[in-house]
Amino acid sequence: MTPKDAKFPLQDVAEPVLYREMFPFSQLPRVLFEDAGVPLAPAREIWITDTTFRDGQQSRPPYSVEQIVDIYKLFSRLDGGSGLIRQSEFFLYTKKDRQAVEKCRELNLPFPQVTGWIMARKEDFKQVREMGLPETGILTSCSDYHIFLKLKKTRRQALDMYLDIARAALDSGITPRCHFEDITRADFYGFVVPFAIELMKLRQEYRRDVKIRLCDTLAFGVTQAQARLPRSVPKLVAGMIRDAGVPGHLLEWHGHNDFHKGLACGETAWLYGCAAVNCSVLGIGERTGNTPLEAMVVEAAQFRGTDPRVNYAVITEIARYFQDRVGFQIPPNYPLVGNDFNTTRAGIHVDGLLKSEEIYSCFDTQKILNRPVLVAVTDKSGAAGIKHWIQSHYGIDVAKDDPRLLAVRAKVESEYEAGRNTTISDEEMHRWYKEAFGA
Secondary structure (H helix, E strand, C coil), rough: CCCCHHHCCCCCCCCCCCCCCCCCEEEEECCCCCCCCCCCCCCCCEEEEEEEEEEEEEECCCCCCHHHHHHHHHHHHHHHCCCEEEEEECCCCCCHHHHHHHHHHCCCCCCCCEEEECCHHHHHHHHHHHHHHCEEEEEECCCCCHHHHHHHCHHHHHHHHHHHHHHHHHHHHEEEEECCCHHHHHHHHHHHHHHHHHHHHHHHHHHCCCCCECCCCCCCCCCCCCCCCCCEHHHHHHHHCCCCCHHHEEEEECEEECCCHHHHHHHHHHHHHCEEEEEHHHHCCCCCCEEHHHHHHHHHHHHCCCCCCCCHHHEEEHHHHHHHHCCCCCCCCCCCCCCCEEEEHHHHHHHHHHHCCCCCCCCCHHHHHHCCCCEECCCCHHHHHHHHHHHHCCCCCCCCCCHHHHHHHHHHHHHHCCCEEEEEHHHHHHHHHHHHHCC
């Protein structure tokens, strides 16, 4: 028995531990705090793994094979050979799933690496072996909600089953990535840490990495280091590294967004030593979705600096592809890619933009995302808004008191005086511009 075994033995309880003080179910969940925290310990290297073709397909009609290949190629172009978007996981159960895997692997792109996902069943390894994949995710639920109430097993039975399947993967020459489902409701020191210790023993025995994905299945994770386990992301990550002996580069965070914390918890995992954050493009995933991939690409740049290899403008291409080819409607106010992301309406803001884009634009969106700053004309735009619209669309500088500009402004004002409550369309603005400027 190792020192860690002795300090953190499996606690094979007779009744499930459901943390009713945190999860009363008949009331909203509670975040409980304590004095003890853990120090910041940012991961030495950070990267993203993708679940667009796995979790991202659990909330929408499945993508076609052609769409999967197109999106995969866009991910590779966005990554630019940097390894920031390191892996992408795929279902393997249907003929279409396997065809998509084959076509993506035939491209022989350096990143993202194609990996699989299976249930904790030995027979499922047949698919992984046949596809020739070097790594697969394995569902290993770790809360008593799942172990007792779903699987109808004891903790010992669940642990033995999971270790058997991890050993089967290693025997097949496949790197297992154990998905610790529902970790934010699990008994961390009674089951999670003992399980992780056993996996690290397998890693040592086989001399092959065993990865662990920390799955915040119902989005109960919180960012505060003083929050109590099992909800504190800092304590979950720090405990896995310090007490279970899992190197940070073998940890992934997989979050959901039910409480608007998907992005924040992913960032927090990086800041406390977890190297990888699992994401889905545009946050598309089960229920409220996953951590948005494009957001974490931008966060990585903010944490570690803009990487010249990463082609950030592909984020805009991805958004256009989803709207035009997939038929996915992106909300106008969606960060980074929504139509209103770098569009302003208030005249006072537009006046500032005319003096310097830095006043009301958070970065050079034209240079980085290939998206110019835009102005939507409304009753709040004023002469400054119309001036900016004309400059953006026709490339001419015109004074705010130019009679032609004032003629366009009069058209706008008359619309709202008549009771209009919608934004003036570009088509209308083009028509009024031509009438006033004779172009």
